[in-house]
Amino acid sequence: MGDMPSSLSVFLRGRHRRSYTPISMSISEPHTFNDGRWSISSRSDKLGTTISEVEQCSAIGEGDDGGLDGWMTVFGGFLIQAATIGHVNAFGVYEDYYKRVYLSEESSSLISWIGSTQLSLLFGLGIVAGVLFDQGRFKLQLYTSTLLYILCNFMLSLAKxxxxxxxxxxxxxxMGLAMGLIYSPSFSVISHHFRRRRSFAMGIVAGGAAIGAIFQTIMLNYLFESLGFQNAIRANASLNAxxxxxxxxTIKCRPRMVKPEEEKRNKSYLNVLSFFREAGYMIVIAGGVLINLGLFFPAVYIQLFSFNKGFPRTFSFYSLAILNASSVLGRVLLPVIADHHDPLLVLIPICFSVGVSMFAFLAVSSIAGDAIVAAVFGFFSGAYSALLAPTMSSMSKSEGEIGARMGIAITFAAISCLAGPPINGVLLGNEYTWSKPIIFSGACIMLGCICLVVAKYYHTTEVSAATASSASSEISHFRKDENSSTISGQN
Incomplete structure (x- = not known):
């Protein structure tokens, strides 16, 4: 083997293969050669990044992408999504039943506050859940949220x-608090096991939301009619438990990905502050807020929409299931493209398609039209939901900040999730003027799509500037070492 170069460049790879952060480390530090690559025992470098971060990022090699633990974790994440966001996506059944039977004296807008609060807490606790995940407390989050979820789900059956x-x-x-503690970490934990196929694995996990929404929707509709509210909720709660x-x-969290507590707290704090100075990242978040403001209108109101249009009751019960069934394909198929391209670039045309299909609800006048529009909307909205996590992951500079970045994005999304359904309910009114909430939702999605286009431009500029700066630093460091060697030789 030839001489080791005078400086060793170790690159921390983000989710996106074309995004690198170069870190130069002097070979004067103690080092060994293991398994075909150099390992440096020092715990500090010029950029203040610990060597443990390098070890974490290199822990998932090209040949160690998944494995039994990885796919069992995907299965566990799939089940969490089915029980959490899958249950939220079935809220249209609750909205319809509450309006017709259980809360018949209340307005649609007031009833929707139940679902929007649940959804906003699911997203709003993202930053807390993300930081706790980065500190290595995933199992505590998982057990705590499971106990709280089961308790509150059964308590719902006692409501009068x-x-x-x-x-x-x-x-x-x-239930919203319980969901919020585990929703984003169930995506982040996938990064412990996957690199090359991370978008695909996260897409499967996201597919749990759609699959869960399908059987939760059908189950609740059938049981509400046959068993009544309380027994139906008990049966559903047992399944979720x-x-x-x-x-x-089944979920496995790799211990070697976790840093010491003191070190991790400091770095999470510094990283979170730096995120807000990244224009591309913040514009993506702004786009997500606008998109989510209109995204959940069909999930909450499509069953009531179909029933109010005069379509058969049987079809109305299955309209939400049609939307969620088509979203399974979108969540699983389109993220595969993101494994080979920039996830943000893939996300833009998908968001545009979501906006177009939202406006298509204005033209619905038949059962066939309702089914087709619901299926198209479900396909692209499912792809959008599945690509959010890979997009945040691709914008991360190291594995250790993925949880925090996703948490911040999800927390901001909670604002629009809390406001969106009630605003749509007010626009709908007691006269059921469907055009108003549809136009509002479609316009918000299109504005969010424009934000993503702008964010892509800024993110590309930031990556190019960082790459140029890093290359200049590397050249300067190399020349300095070369000059030092020359002087030593002359002496």
Whole structure:
């Protein structure tokens, strides 16, 4: 083997293969050669990044992409998504049943606060859940959220008719808090096991939301009619409890990815501050806020929409299931493209398609039209939801900040998730003027798509500037070492 070069450049790879952060480390530090690559025992370098971060990022090699633990973790994440966001995506069933039977005296806007609060807490706790995940407390989050979720889900079955506060506290607040603790970490933990196929693995996990929404929708519609509200909720809660308990046993978190507590707290704090100075990242978040403001209108109102249009009751019950079934394909198929291209670049045309399909609801006048529009919207909205995590991952500079970046993005998304459904309910009114909320939702999605286009430009500029700066630093360092060697030789 030839001489080792005078300086060793170690590159931390982000999710996107074309994004690198060069770190130069002097070979004067103790080093060994293991398994075909150099290992440096020093724990500091010129950019203040610890060597443990390099070890974490290189822990997942090209040949170690998944494995049994990895795919078991994907299965566990799939179950978590089915029990959490899958249940939220079935809220259209609750909205319809509450409006017709259980809360018949309340407005659609007030009822939607239950679902929007649940959804906003699911997203809003993202920054807390993300930082806890980066500190290595994933298992504590998983067990705590499972216990709280099961308790509140069964408490929902005790709620009495026309008692809004009982439904809000158990379903909106309690279950929302439980979901928020585990939703984003169930995506982030995939980064412990996958690199090359990370978007595909995250797409499978995201598919759990759609699969869960399908059977939760059908199950709740059938059981509400046959068993009544309380027994239907108990049966549904038992199913959700089983899925979460199985997830507790199947998800594996790699210990070597976790840093010491003191070091991790400091670095998470510094990283979080630096995120807000990245124009591309912040514009993506702004786009996500606008898109989410209109994205959940069909999930909350499509069953009521179909019923109000005069379509058969049987079809109306399955309209939400059609939307969620088509989203399975979008969540699993399109993320595969993101494994070979920039996820943000793939996300832009998908968001445009979501906006177009939203406006298409204005033209629905038949069962066939409703089914087609719901299926197209579900396909592209599912792809959008599945690509959010890979997009945030691709904008990360190291593995250790993925959880925090995703958490911040999801937390901001909670703002629009809380406001969107009630705003749509107010626009809908008691006269059921469907054009108003549809136009509002479509316009918000299109504005968010424009933000993503701008964000792509800024992100590309930032990456180019960072690459040029790093290259200049490397050249300067190399010349300095070369000059030092020359002087030593002359002496």
């Amino acid at each position: 008719p026309h008692q809004f506060y009982q439904l809000f506290l158990s379903q909106g607040l309690g 089983c899925m979460l308990i199985i997830a507790c046993f």
